[in-house]
Each structure stands twice: as structure tokens, then as C-alpha cells.
Amino acid sequence: MSILVMKFGGTSVANLDRIARAAKRVAVEVANGHKVIVIVSAMSGKTNELVGWVNETSPLYDAREYDAVVSSGENVTAGLMAMRLQEMDVAARSWQGWQVPLKTNDAHSSARIEEIPPENILAKFDEGMSVAVVAGFQGVSPEGRITTLGRGGSDTTAVAFAAAFNAVRCDIYTDVDGVYTTDPRICDKARKLDRIAFEEMLELASLGAKVLQTRSVELAMRYKVKLRVLSSFEEQSDEAGTLVCDEEDIMESNVVAGVAYSRDEAKMTLISVADRPGIAAAIFGPLSEAGVNVDMIVQNISEDGRTDMTFSCPTDQVARADEAMQKAQDAGDISYQELVSDKDVAKVSVVGIGMRSHAGVAAKMFDALSSEGVNIKVITTSEIKISVLIDRKYMELAVQALHDCFELEKAA
Amino acid sequence: MSILVMKFGGTSVANLDRIARAAKRVAVEVANGHKVIVIVSAMSGKTNELVGWVNETSPLYDAREYDAVVSSGENVTAGLMAMRLQEMDVAARSWQGWQVPLKTNDAHSSARIEEIPPENILAKFDEGMSVAVVAGFQGVSPEGRITTLGRGGSDTTAVAFAAAFNAVRCDIYTDVDGVYTTDPRICDKARKLDRIAFEEMLELASLGAKVLQTRSVELAMRYKVKLRVLSSFEEQSDEAGTLVCDEEDIMESNVVAGVAYSRDEAKMTLISVADRPGIAAAIFGPLSEAGVNVDMIVQNISEDGRTDMTFSCPTDQVARADEAMQKAQDAGDISYQELVSDKDVAKVSVVGIGMRSHAGVAAKMFDALSSEGVNIKVITTSEIKISVLIDRKYMELAVQALHDCFELEKAA
Numbered sequence: 090m091s092i093l094v095m096k097f098g099g100t101s102v103a104n105l106d107r108i109a110r111a112a113k114r115v116a117v118e119v120a121n122g123h124k125v126i127v128i129v130s131a132m133s134g135k136t137n138e139l140v141g142w143v144n145e146t147s148p149l150y151d152a153r154e155y156d157a158v159v160s161s162g163e164n165v166t167a168g169l170m171a172m173r174l175q176e177m178d179v180a181a182r183s184w185q186g187w188q189v190p191l192k193t194n195d196a197h198s199s200a201r202i203e204e205i206p207p208e209n210i211l212a213k214f215d216e217g218m219s220v221a222v223v224a225g226f227q228g229v230s231p232e233g234r235i236t237t238l239g240r241g242g243s244d245t246t247a248v249a250f251a252a253a254f255n256a257v258r259c260d261i262y263t264d265v266d267g268v269y270t271t272d273p274r275i276c277d278k279a280r281k282l283d284r285i286a287f288e289e290m291l292e293l294a295s296l297g298a299k300v301l302q303t304r305s306v307e308l309a310m311r312y313k314v315k316l317r318v319l320s321s322f323e324e325q326s327d328e329a330g331t332l333v334c335d336e337e338d339i340m341e342s343n344v345v346a347g348v349a350y351s352r353d354e355a356k357m358t359l360i361s362v363a364d365r366p367g368i369a370a371a372i373f374g375p376l377s378e379a380g381v382n383v384d385m386i387v388q389n390i391s392e393d394g395r396t397d398m399t400f401s402c403p404t405d406q407v408a409r410a411d412e413a414m415q416k417a418q419d420a421g422d423i424s425y426q427e428l429v430s431d432k433d434v435a436k437v438s439v440v441g442i443g444m445r446s447h448a449g450v451a452a453k454m455f456d457a458l459s460s461e462g463v464n465i466k467v468i469t470t471s472e473i474k475i476s477v478l479i480d481r482k483y484m485e486l487a488v489q490a491l492h493d494c495f496e497l498e499k500a501a
Numbered sequence: 502m503s504i505l506v507m508k509f510g511g512t513s514v515a516n517l518d519r520i521a522r523a524a525k526r527v528a529v530e531v532a533n534g535h536k537v538i539v540i541v542s543a544m545s546g547k548t549n550e551l552v553g554w555v556n557e558t559s560p561l562y563d564a565r566e567y568d569a570v571v572s573s574g575e576n577v578t579a580g581l582m583a584m585r586l587q588e589m590d591v592a593a594r595s596w597q598g599w600q601v602p603l604k605t606n607d608a609h610s611s612a613r614i615e616e617i618p619p620e621n622i623l624a625k626f627d628e629g630m631s632v633a634v635v636a637g638f639q640g641v642s643p644e645g646r647i648t649t650l651g652r653g654g655s656d657t658t659a660v661a662f663a664a665a666f667n668a669v670r671c672d673i674y675t676d677v678d679g680v681y682t683t684d685p686r687i688c689d690k691a692r693k694l695d696r697i698a699f700e701e702m703l704e705l706a707s708l709g710a711k712v713l714q715t716r717s718v719e720l721a722m723r724y725k726v727k728l729r730v731l732s733s734f735e736e737q738s739d740e741a742g743t744l745v746c747d748e749e750d751i752m753e754s755n756v757v758a759g760v761a762y763s764r765d766e767a768k769m770t771l772i773s774v775a776d777r778p779g780i781a782a783a784i785f786g787p788l789s790e791a792g793v794n795v796d797m798i799v800q801n802i803s804e805d806g807r808t809d810m811t812f813s814c815p816t817d818q819v820a821r822a823d824e825a826m827q828k829a830q831d832a833g834d835i836s837y838q839e840l841v842s843d844k845d846v847a848k849v850s851v852v853g854i855g856m857r858s859h860a861g862v863a864a865k866m867f868d869a870l871s872s873e874g875v876n877i878k879v880i881t882t883s884e885i886k887i888s889v890l891i892d893r894k895y896m897e898l899a900v901q902a903l904h905d906c907f908e909l910e911k912a913a
Contacts, residue, residue, distance in 0.1 A: 146585050
């Protein structure tokens with residue numbers, strides 16, 4: 090049995106016409122010989138309406154009731170999609186999370202998937218059903234209450250089903266036609282990638298490319314689910330969109346796969362910190378406890394027992410970081426002269442699995458930025474990525490310069 | 502444990518303000534020492550929106566998918582109501598039909614309730630929960646799919662819970678403040694009844710008084726559930742509204758409890774039917790098979806082996822009745838000269854359990870109509886009701902005359 094998972098996001102099922110269009114796409118895959126599991130989001134706008142009601146009713150809401158209310162949007166789409174398919178003579182039925190059942194833990198509003206027993210749906214496939222339409226984003230807790238999976242939950246649902254059912258592929262239908270070498274709104278030479286490795290996608294996703302939720306890519310990587318991103322608004326061939334896959338499935342690739350950016354970064358510097366063994370823990374422990382997501386860290390050379398410590402975090406966590414450092418100073422855990430924050434920065438990164446085997450990528454990157462007069466404030470690197478913090482006003486220029494210097498407009 | 506069931510219809514939970522108002526009413530009953538089971542409808546308009554989408558997607562829809570889609574409105578209200586109660590420091594949680602579980606048969610879109618095991622909710626009451634907010638109108642089939650109960654399903658849900666939990670009472674909050682001796686829009690002397698017997702309510706409900714669904718009254722009668730109808734838009738005392746109860750709980754009552762009417766009636770006469778044993782079966786068998794709900798029947802005295810047969814049915818079933826009779830004539834099962842239909846008629850009825858022990862009610866009724874010059878076309882009677890078919894233009898006059906002649910403006 091060849092099972093295909095297809096996921097349609099909110100804009101792809103925004104109204105009855107779009108649901109009908111998505112159903113046609115599903116019917117094509119059934120005609121191609123697949124049994125199909127369709128994962129649907131709520132019609133766009135519906136979840137926001139429900140969340141609005143919840144917030145107005147109870148600002149400090151019970152997450153269990155939040156989940157019971159907010160999950161209803163996906164149930165509506167699932168039923169409508171199943172009916173639409175039946176109208177086209179495709180044997181389909183809808184499944185709510187608890188009916189599958191998609192079992193989660195009891196962390197309401199951000200639940201983790203624990204198990205998807207495939208028996209119920211497989212039994213229906215055996216009886217002749219062609220399509221199972223599953224309400225995304227939701228599951229059922231051990232206590233039998235409805236849970237939701239948090240942001241990007243429908244992508245995660247789709248990948249989890251693909252893993253549980255050993256699907257040939259998981260197609261994510263969205264409002265863009267694939268993953269690009271960088272954001273086409275910033276760089277008009279941006280090129281759609283035919284394939285990208287999980288690790289690269291993960292770096293791009295967490296660096297601000299909004300196509301796929303990080304969690305769904307992690308899950309796909311762990312279970313080796315072939316993930317394809319493609320547009321629900323265009324006619325599709327088998328080679329459309331971008332395939333996110335194991336790096337072994339990519340024959341040729343550029344050293345650098347893409348350039349990512351994030352505007353939502355702030356640079357903070359603790360000036361003249363009293364240096365001693367354990368000082369990093371004394372600084373970053375309290376920050377972590379205060380819920381500050383520290384990204385990059387740079388420590389200057391120590392002089393006369395004092396040093397400067399620079400780190401970056403999301404812009405909206407600056408106040409929280411400030412407060413945590415003040416508290417640590419008051420408690421005598423650390424001693425510093427001043428905490429300087431700079432919100433006018435941006436992060437630009439180059440990502441590529443080819444960097445593992447190619448030296449000189451960093452040098453080439455710094456050269457390109459330098460020849461455009463862009464000053465680098467902080468640098469971090471991992472095995473497959475180099476990120477720099479720069480003044481925000483240079484962000485677009487830097488992205489274009491890096492795209493050019495690594496010749497990303499050309500396929501490998 | 503004193504359990505009270507409270508049901509709020511669509512207009513009583515139409516928006517967040519009204520949900521908050523209903524929640525306050527629930528909190529009062531909790532303060533009075535009750536454990537409360539609240540049954541909620543969808544916010545008014547929501548179910549119609551969902552039904553509209555279903556009809557547009559699939560005119561001949563799969564009733565199982567219809568149920569999955571349409572039931573979502575009640576789930577939203579249940580969650581919001583539970584949150585609102587929590588905000589008022591009342592320990593509450595929501596329950597969807599399958600969570601209770603409210604078990605039904607698999608007659609989707611008009612399912613019958615089979616069982617409501619009280620264990621799950623009672624266990625939560627024992628743990629300190631004060632209010633179970635239950636999504637009305639829905640249940641779960643033996644196969645584990647969502648069912649809905651059809652028209653008036655939330656009233657039926659409420660009564661079924663009251664029976665299953667041995668509730669002290671079932672309060673139906675609606676947009677009228679009780680059951681009246683007749684429709685106040687037609688007769689300004691109409692008086693709200695403090696109490697009415699189940700049998701009387703049943704006749705009034707099926708005769709066109711729209712306050713309670715017939716099915717819920719039948720269920721209340723069978724399980725002796727004390728049913729109270731009252732307004733969600735007024736301050737309430739313990740004696741507000743109308744109590745629908747066993748006749749033994751009504752000390753004093755008028756011979757006639759109320760006057761009902763129905764505009765939606767047509768009178769049909771088969772002229773010159775060949776009379777023979779079994780002719781009634783030959784006529785009303787095919788009508789029943791064609792889905793015609795025949796109400797009143799009159800057969801004239803036979804003359805020369807032929808007779809006229811008159812019956813009434815809802816106006817929108819006239820064409821269907823015509824077709825069924827034509828077919829029976831063509832098949833040689835019956836023989837008649839002509840089928841005459843009259844849509845300009847109305848049915849007016851007086852209802853009262855006191856009629857069992859009081860003679861002369863019919864005579865008094867016919868007198869009152871006669872002295873207003875109202876001609877009676879057809880008469881039917883049961884133990885506690887007398888109905889007449891009259892020209893529609895006299896309907897209001899007849900209702901007022903009967904209300905006066907039985908002095909219904911005065912309490913017993």
C-alpha cells in the first residue's frame with residue numbers, strides 16, 4: 090500500500106472554493122494509485138476568531154478549555170473536505186484527533202505527539218477507503234481531553250502521520266511554491282531549490298525562513314520522512330516545489346544552499362564584567378531562568394581581571410534580560426559597570442552542508458561584506474552555518490552581496 | 502448530591518456578553534448548593550453558517566460528515582462557558598458528547614440517545630468540580646463517530662442528562678419567560694402558566710406552541726423529570742417561568758389549560774370514493790408511505806356505495822398527497838372522482854387534563870365558535886384535547902373567543 094500524506098494550510102483551505110481546489114489535487118494523487126492521508130488546518134481567520142473569543146472570555150485561560158475551543162476550526166475543514174471528495178466519487182471520511190487517535194502528552198496548547206496507532210485508518214483503507222482527512226493541530230491527552238500542538242502544529246501532524254504510516258512522501262501545500270536560496274522580496278535573484286537537506290532546512294527555518302516549522306523538520310529528519318513544500322495555487326507536476334530530504338538523496342549541491350536573515354535580534358553587552366572562573370554560568374544561568382533565548386555569545390580578552398561580554402537575543406526579550414542581570418548584580422553573583430543594548434541590528438547567515446568539506450567559506454563571506462563596507466559586530470559558526478550580527482540598515486545589502494558572491498542564482 | 506440541569510439555547514449564548522450573563526445564573530445555582538450540569542447550544546447563527554457550508558459543498562451530504570461539521574458550534578460555546586465560570590472562581594470544565602460519553606445509535610443527523618453513563622462526570626463532581634458544561638445536540642455512535650440529535654436536540658440532551666443523573670430539576674433557559682395559555686401575540690389576555698402537566702405540554706408542543714421540542718417533553722414525561730421553562734433575559738426567582746410536571750404535582754388547574762393553533766394545515770377531500778371494507782387502509786397506507794403526515798380524518802356517511810373522505814396534512818405535503826392518490830387510482834387500488842384541496846384553513850385546539858373528568862367542554866367550545874359565526878370543517882378529539890379545522894381568516898377570532906369562554910385569563 091503506497092500511502093501519501095498531503096497537508097493543506099489555512100490559506101489553502103480559506104473558503105469553499107479553495108477546499109474544492111485542494112480536493113482536486115487529492116483526487117489526482119488517488120488516481121496516481123496512492124492511499125492519501127490529508128491533514129487540514131482551519132479555514133484562515135477562523136482560529137484567530139476563536140483565540141480572540143478565548144482571550145476576551147478569560148485572559149488567563151485554562152489551556153485545556155483553550156484547546157477544546159480552538160481545535161474546532163480544523164474539525165470543520167476536515168468534514169467539508171471529506172464531503173467535497175465524496176462529491177467527486179472519492180471514498181473519503183474525516184477523522185478528529187481523538188478518533189485516530191493521535192495520542193499526546195498532557196502539555197495543553199503545546200502538546201508533544203506520543204503515538205499514532207495506524208490500525209484504525211489502515212483498517213478503513215483495507216475496506217476500500219481512499220482518503221482519510223485528518224484535522225491537524227490536535228490530539229488527545231492520556232486523560233481523554235483534547236490537546237493542541239502549538240505553533241506550526243499542522244505541519245508537525247503531517248510529518249508525524251507520514252512517519253507512523255511509512256508514507257512515500259509528505260507534501261506540504263502552502264502559499265509559496267518552495268524553498269528559495271533567500272527571500273525573493275529582498276533579493277530578486279533568489280532561486281527556488283529543487284532539493285534541500287534536512288539539516289540545511291532546519292538552520293534556515295530556525296533562522297527566520299517561515300516556510301516550515303522547525304519542529305516538523307526535526308521530526309522529518311529523525312524519521313527520514315521525505316518532505317515536499319509546494320504551492321496549492323499552481324498546477325503541479327511530480328517535480329514541483331522543493332524536496333526536503335536526507336543529504337544522501339542530494340547528488341550535487343552548492344557549498345552554500347541559502348542565505349537567511351532575521352530582523353528580530355538585539356545585541357547586548359555587559360561592560361567591564363569582573364572576570365573569574367564560572368562567570369559565564371553566573372551570567373547565562375539567570376538569563377536562561379528568566380526565559381531569555383540567548384543566541385550568539387562573544388567574550389573579549391580579559392584585561393586587569395575585567396572583560397566585556399556580548400550576547401544577542403530576540404528584541405522583545407531585552408527588558409527581561411536587563412532585569413535578570415540587574416538582579417544578579419544586586420545578589421552579588423556578578424559585577425559589571427553597565428549593560429548596553431543595541432536593537433538596531435540584524436542577523437545574516439549562510440547555510441550549507443557543503444561547508445563541512447569546503448574550507449574558506451567564512452573568509453569569502455567576510456570579504457564580501459567588507460567590500461560592501463558592512464561592519465561585523467558578532468560572529469558565530471556551526472558545522473553547516475556562519476552567522477553574523479550587523480547594523481540593521483545593511484541587512485538587505487548584505488543578503489544580496491552574499492547571494493552574489495556564492496553564486497546562488499546558479500544551480501549546482 | 503443535589504444535581505441541577507440548566508440548558509441555554511442559541512439566543513441565550515449568542516455572544517460573549519450573553520455567555521457571561523448565563524454563567525452568572527449558573528453561579529447563583531452553585532451558591533444555592535447545587536452541582537450543575539449546563540447544556541449549551543451553539544452561539545445563534547453559527548449552526549446555520551455551518552449548515553450553509555455543508556449544503557454548498559455537498560447537496561446530498563454524508564450525514565456522518567454533516568454531524569462532524571455541525572457539532573463544532575456547541576463545542577465552542579461549552580469551552581467558552583467553562584472558562585467564563587472559571588473566571589468567576591467556579592470550578593468548571595467542558596465535556597464534548599464523546600467525552601461524557603453520550604451514547605446514541607448510528608442514525609446520523611437524527612440520532613436517538615441510548616445511554617448516558619454518569620460515572621465520568623460524577624467522579625469529577627466528587628473531586629470538587631461544581632459545574633460540568635456539556636455541548637448539547639451531539640453524541641457518539643457505537644462506531645465512535647460523532648452524531649447529532651436533530652431538531653431540538655439540545656432540549657433533548659438536557660432532559661436526558663436530568664434523567665440519567667436523577668436531577669432535582671431541568672431548567673430550560675430561552676427567550677420567552679414561560680408557557681402561556683395561548684400566544685400573547687394573538688390574544689392579549691394570554692396568561693403565563695405557573696405549572697402545566699406533561700400531557701398538556703405535549704399536546705401544546707405538537708400543536709404548534711414552539712417553546713419546547715415534543716421529543717424532550719416525551720422524554721421528561723417518561724422519566725418524570727421536572728422541567729422548567731424560563732427566560733435567560735430576566736432576573737429569576739425560584740418561582741419564575743413555567744414548571745412542566747406530573748399532573749399529580751398540580752394541585753388546582755383549569756379544565757382547559759391552553760388554546761393552541763396551527764396555520765400550517767391543509768384540508769383535502771377525496772370526492773365520491775368507492776366505499777368498501779379496507780378502503781381507509783387503501784387510502785392512508787399510500788399516503789403514509791409517501792411521507793404525508795395525516796392528522797385529522799373524517800368519513801361521510803356512505804350513499805349508493807360511495808362516500809367522501811376528508812383529511813388534513815401540513816400545507817407543504819399537499820402535492821405529495823395528490824401524487825400518492827393519483828398513483829393509487831392508476832394502480833386500481835382506489836377509485837374516486839376528484840381530490841379537492843383547501844389550503845386556507847387553520848387548526849385551533851383546546852387542551853387540558855381536566856377534560857378527562859369534565860363533560861361539556863366540546864359543547865361549550867362549539868357554542869363559542871358558533872356565536873362568532875365560525876364554521877367548523879373538521880373535528881378531532883383525544884382524551885385531553887379537542888381540535889377543529891376552520892377557515893384561516895377566523896383563526897385569531899377563534900383563539901380569542903375560546904380563551905374568553907374558558908376564562909383562561911384567570912388562574913385556577
